[in-house]
Amino acid sequence: MTTRIIATGAYVPEQVITNDDLSKIVDTSDEWIVKRTGIKERHISLGDNTSAFAVKTAKQLIEKAGVEIKKLDLIIVASVTADYATPSIACIVQKEIGASNAVAFDISAACSGFMFALSIADKYIKSGAYNNAMIIGAETLSKMVDWSDRSTCVLFGDGAGGVYVEKSETGGIIKEEIGTKGEICGILTGGYTPCTNIFNKNEEKTDHLWYINMNGREVFKFATKSVVKSVEKVLEGSNINIDEIKYVIPHQANARIVEIISNKLKIPYEKFYINMDRYGNTSSASIPIALNELNEKGLIERGNKILMTGFGGGMTWATMLISW
Ligand code: COA
Numbered sequence: 001m002t003t004r005i006i007a008t009g010a011y012v013p014e015q016v017i018t019n020d021d022l023s024k025i026v027d028t029s030d031e032w033i034v035k036r037t038g039i040k041e042r043h044i045s046l047g048d049n050t051s052a053f054a055v056k057t058a059k060q061l062i063e064k065a066g067v068e069i070k071k072l073d074l075i076i077v078a079s080v081t082a083d084y085a086t087p088s089i090a091c092i093v094q095k096e097i098g099a100s101n102a103v104a105f106d107i108s109a110a111c112s113g114f115m116f117a118l119s120i121a122d123k124y125i126k127s128g129a130y131n132n133a134m135i136i137g138a139e140t141l142s143k144m145v146d147w148s149d150r151s152t153c154v155l156f157g158d159g160a161g162g163v164y165v166e167k168s169e170t171g172g173i174i175k176e177e178i179g180t181k182g183e184i185c186g187i188l189t190g191g192y193t194p195c196t197n198i199f200n201k202n203e204e205k206t207d208h209l210w211y212i213n214m215n216g217r218e219v220f221k222f223a224t225k226s227v228v229k230s231v232e233k234v235l236e237g238s239n240i241n242i243d244e245i246k247y248v249i250p251h252q253a254n255a256r257i258v259e260i261i262s263n264k265l266k267i268p269y270e271k272f273y274i275n276m277d278r279y280g281n282t283s284s285a286s287i288p289i290a291l292n293e294l295n296e297k298g299l300i301e302r303g304n305k306i307l308m309t310g311f312g313g314g315m316t317w318a319t320m321l322i323s324w
Pocket of ligand 1 (some may be wrong): 036111154188215216220223281
């Protein structure tokens with residue numbers, strides 16, 4: 001028995017912010033951003049919060065998969081930019097789509113979050129606890145970006161993507177490998193909320209820790225190493241040859257990271273599906289937005305093998321090989 005993707009969905013806010021737009025806010029240029037990252041533009045929320053994007057994605061999934069809403073068992077949303085600490089985004093989604101019998105919760109694994117969530121759903125389904133699940137990665141990173149810091153503000157975008165999965169006899173998740181390296185968690189941080197209450201005199205200045213702080217070079221090194229190792233493990237463990245893989249969907253953080261991964265793994269660059277030029281890094285939404293695009297364009301057929309691989313804050317990484 002396996003867990004198979006039945007439908008994909010995605011939603012990004014309408015407002016497009018180009019590199020030239022950003023060069024009016026910080027000291028940067030289209031040339032620098034494209035050369036160092038491959039990003040040309042990103043979609044930025046004009047006020048909608050993360051749950052709005054997740055709900056729009058969930059509604060697409062319901063429609064595309066023809067889900068009988070009361071039969072939906074599980075909703076997991078991965079995000080580091082939830083509207084509230086509580087309720088979770090998944091609870092808001094449950095309410096908005098009327099999936100009153102679904103268990104709903106969020107998880108936090110930054111840019112690896114979508115695949116961590118899919119991994120959890122897969123275990124519930126394989127254990128027999130649930131028959132189906134909706135997994136969504138949703139982010140409004142624009143509220144956690146310091147728009148005066150050129151080294152980070154050019155990288156990120158807002159949006160959501162997701163999949164609806166079901167228990168299946170064929171296809172589905174073939175092999176996964178996920179991991180965490182907490183010892184270097186300080187190289188990528190954001191969203192810090194200090195402990196202040198009436199019983200302490202916490203005068204620590206922590207406002208800046210709300211914003212995404214990143215040691216770009218260390219993250220770059222981590223990304224290339226962890227993804228390469230993870231993909232190697234998945235390919236070895238599944239006895240599947242690179243030639244049998246139709247597409248690799250990498251986390252859409254930086255085209256140079258993808259080039260290095262492609263070279264190290266000797267996987268032709270053409271096999272990597274890239275859309276960071278239009279969305280930037282949307283964290284947990286990046287892989288499902290790309291998967292949905294591939295699907296919507298009719299580029300994948302049942303039986304195709306697809307490798308999804310990413311990395312993110314934590315530090316975390318995740319690779320999953322699926323049969324479509
Ligand atoms: N525009 C123009 N110049 C910029 C700039 C920008 N947007 N951002 C940084 N610079 C400058 C720096 O100030 C530095 O100038 P200096 O040499 O005068 O000090 C120079 O460019 C080089 O900076 P550096 O940080 O060494 O660049 P880089 O080649 O490492 O690229 C990143 C920076 C962030 C693009 C790159 O490190 C990266 O992509 N890292 C991974 C980040 C990532 O994937 N994060 C998401 C994790 S999920």
